[in-house]
Amino acid sequence: MDPSDHLFRREAGRMVATLTRIFGVHNLALAEDVVQDAFCRALEVWKFRGVPENPSAWLLATAKNRALDVLRRERTARTFAPELGRLLQSEWTLAPVVEEMFGANAIKDDQLRMMFSCCHPRLPEEAQVALVLHILCGFSVSEIANAFVSSHAAIEKRISRAKKVLAASKRLFDVTGVDDFSGRLPAVQRALYLLFNEGYHGASPESAVRAELCQEAMRLTGFLLDYPLAAMPATFALSALMCLHAARSPARVDASGNLTSLFDQDRTRWDARLVAEGQRLLDLSATGTELTEYHVEAAIASVHVTAHRTEETDWGRIVSLYDTLMAIRPSPVVALNRAIAIAQHEGPKRGLEEIHSIARSDRLATYPFYFAALGDLELRSGRHVAANEHFRAALAVARNPMERRFLEQRVAVSASHVPQQP
């Protein structure tokens, strides 16, 4: 078994989703115990006898048998999924029903069901994301805390509260259209978008961890694409945006592990397969009347990846796309990116004006790339002392060693132009 294949983590998500469907959402903790049991068994048996030919099937079969034991032992004491009610009570139907629930198609739907259930409107967005990562991606509390650069206690609290809300929701979200599917879909898309962003731009110092978050977001978005009710234009746009960003990730870090800005990336290292897939999905998203932020962000990413050299970038188009994005979903970070595009298009002076006019720019006070952008534009304007100050301010709020090295280098570049005191 390849250690980089996170088999247990992936299977944990599948098994919890299915077991919760059978046991009922109020028995989430029981489902988690059964999964934990299956892993303990795998650990004990596989270490002596080797990994079975089909490890996923082995784990599923183990979880299924354990589930049958639990159902038989506790069916008088507990209530399980209300919609399965009597089918689980009778020995005639119990095994066939459980068997069917563990079928490949059913498991896929269960994961979708769980995804929608985790994006419960009573939960704040960050709790939804944490819950998706925990339940569907099998990340432990400390792994999530590590990825989000948060404390173990804070994440534990967030997850246990979220689980309570989920368990109190009586039953899992019905994805067949009985519940308001199209009403919940935007929340699911948003959670996956945030998950991807955390991976792509997040603060975790380990790029391996961040890459895993992006992969998980893309894997779960794949479930949406496969499900007719969920495969809407916005989903295609979201998926396009992930592909087009992920395509650039091989070039974001150079051979010595240093962060490379978009302008300086070796564009031949961009992943051509992901670029093509992203463009295909972007075409598919261009139907209907709704223009979402995912459409616009994917379009911006698409302009970048179609420029073979930085100088060939159509900055005018990018500026107008950012104008649209500011109209749909304004934020200080979007405004900053728009200002950077304007600087590329109309020169650093205009860029600086735009940055200085950003509303609520205090929210960027801990964002290193705000100060880095100011530094870059001052540098391009020939004001090295001011540039140097901004880069130092950026360095002071750097979130990980990679950012720190990147910014130290900018500090050094700007300082080399500053006249030495006699």
Add this chain to the structure above:
Amino acid sequence: MSEFVYLYRGGEAGRSPEAAQQVMQKWMTWLKDLGEKGHIKDQGQPLESTGKLVKGKQKTVTDGPFAETKDVIGGYTLIEARDLDQAVQLSKGCPIFEVDGGVEIRPVMKMNM
């Protein structure tokens, strides 16, 4: 060469799927390494943590588990080593120590016939 039995006692699987997978992979690497160096006579088997105990003239049957979780024997391996010291040294690579478990090392009694 002499024979020894490793009895694996206790040890937590770890609460997260990733941790469990890592522990398992370490076990497999360790056992494979011992095998390649010619120290494994029989890789052994995992043991269920439940069972029965039959005891005394009355042959009273009681249920397992027989001891606290931390003492339950989860499996065994038959090892070949030069002497007890080497068997002890070899056991130190066992991943069970990382998860609060232990290895009991027992020489197989030699028959001088």
